[in-house]
Amino acid sequence: MSELPPCDAFVDGRWVPGSQRFSVKDPFDDALIAEVTDSDDAMIDAAVDAAARAFPGWKRRPGPERGRLLAQLAQRMLSAERRLAELCTRENGKALKESIAEVRYAASFFSWFAGEAERTYGETIPASQPGQRLTVIREPVGPAALITPWNFPYAMLTRKIGAALAAGCTIVAKPAALTPLSALALAQLAETVGIPPGVINIVPAADGGRAGGRLCGAAAIRKISFTGSTQVGMVLMRNAAADLKRVSLELGGNAPFVVLADADIDAAVSGAMVAKFRNTGQSCVAANRFIVDASVADTFTTKLCASVARLVVGRGLDPDVDIGPLVDDASVAKVKRLLEDAIGRGAKVLLGAPPDGKTRLVAPIVLAGITPQMQLWREEIFGPVVAIRTAADEADAIAQANDTEFGLVSYLYTQNGARQIRVAEAMESGMVGVNEGLVSTPQAPFGGIKHSGMGREGSRHGIDDYSNLKYIATRIG
Ligand code: SIN
DSSP states (O other): OOOOOOOSEEETTEEEOOSOEEEEEOTTTOOEEEEEEOOOHHHHHHHHHHHHHHHHHHHHSOHHHHHHHHHHHHHHHHHTHHHHHHHHHHHHOOOHHHHHHHHHHHHHHHHHHHHHTTOOOOEEEOOSSTTEEEEEEEEEOOSEEEEOOSSSTTHHHHHHHHHHHHHTOOEEEEOOTTOHHHHHHHHHHHHHHTOOTTTEEEOOOSOHHHHHHHHHHOTTOOEEEEESOHHHHHHHHHHHHTTTOEEEEEOOOOEEEEEOTTSOHHHHHHHHHHHHHGGGGOSTTSEEEEEEETTTHHHHHHHHHHHHHTOOBSOTTSTTOSBOOOSSHHHHHHHHHHHHHHHHTTOEEEEOOOOOSSSSOOOOEEEESOOTTSHHHHSOOOSSEEEEEEESSHHHHHHHHHOSSEESEEEEEOSOHHHHHHHHHHSOSSEEEESOSOOOOTTSOBOOEETTEEOOBSTGGGGGGGEEEEEEEEEOO
C-alpha cells in the first residue's frame, strides 16, 4: 500500500499537528486511511502570515529560477507517479489508470509554468509626446488562497500553484476535506526540491466553508482561486468583494455533447466515452447532455451502448477497473434522485439500472427520451449517466446546447469544416471540443463563461490571473 505523507498542516515549511483531526476514508469500503489535522483559525492565520512574509523574497527571485524549482517539482511528481496515483485512488476512489493519468496531467502544469516563469513579459508602448517612455511590467498580485476540489486532487492544485509560483505569488491552499492527502504529498515533494518556507502552505480542514471564509477574510490574501460548485463560488466572490480581492472561479458545467447528421459516428462514440466517463463522470467538463441529430441517433446510441457495456466497475485499485466508486454518499444520492426524476417523467433506460444506494459503485446507465424539464438536463450529474435527446437539425442542436445557465465546455461532432467553425463559434462556452472528447491540456486556456465562472487557468494566459500590470511613464528628455 502507498506510503502516506505527513498528515498535518504544512505551514512556513514545517509540518504542524493540530489538536483536532478528521478522518479520510476510502470511498470504496469506508476503510480509514488517515486522521488529518483539522486546521483551526490560528493555523490558517499562521499560514497566511507565512505566505505574506515569504512573498517579497519569492517575488524578487528571477523568473527562470522560480521556473527551475517548478520543473524539479514536476520531475519529482513523475518519479513518484505510482505512489501518488495509489494515494489518489485510495482517497478519491478513481480507477488507478485514471490516477496515473492525473499525476501526469498534474505534473504537466508544473512543467508548463516552469517555462512560462521565464516569459512574464512586459511591453513598451510608443508615446504620443516626445521625451516620454511608456513601459508596462507584470507584478505578482500577492499571496493567493487556492481552494481546490476532490475530483482531481493533484491537477486542480498544480494548475493553480504552477501559475501562482511562476508569476511570483506565494500560496495558501485548502484542499477538499475528502482528499487532503494528495495535496499533502505535493507539499512533501515541494520540501525536497527546496522551495523556500512559506511559499507553499497547505491547510487541510474538515469544514471547507469555515476555512475558506477565514482565508477570504485575511487582509494579506490578495487573490482567491477556487474550483468547485457555482453556489460556493458565488459566496466566495461576495466575500472577496468586501476587500476587493482578485478572484478566479472555475465552477460547474452542464456540457452539451452534440452529434450532427454528418458526424463520424465511431469517432463520436470514442469521444463520448472519454467526455462522459473520465473520473466516473465526476468532472466539470463531463458531457452532461447528449444532443444527437435524429437521423443518426439510433446508430450513435447502439454503438455507444456497446462501448459502455464493456466498462468494468469496481474498486479503483484493481488494475482492470474503469469505473470506481462515486466519492461519497451524497454523490450517489444525487445521481439516484436525478435518475428517479428522469425515469418518473418518462425517460427510457437503454442500459443499466439506477443505483440502489447500498454501495457507492454506480454502474453506467444510458437513457433516451429526455426532455428539458428533467432535472438531469438542467443540473450537473457528476456520475456515469448518459442522457440522450434528439435534435431536428443544426439550429435546433445549437439552441438546445445553449439552453443552460452554464458555459464551461461544449463538444461537437461533424465532419464538415465550415460547420465545425460555425457551430463552435455559436456555442456559449469558454471551451469547445470539435471532434475531440478531451480539451484539458496545460497549453490551452481552461475556463468558462456564464455560471461556469471567470478567469483562465493553464496556457500563457494562466499567468494573467496572478499578475497585475504596472504602467510606468518615464520622462527621458
Ligand atoms: C474539473 O473537473 O474541474 C476539471 C477537469 C480537467 O481539468 O479536465
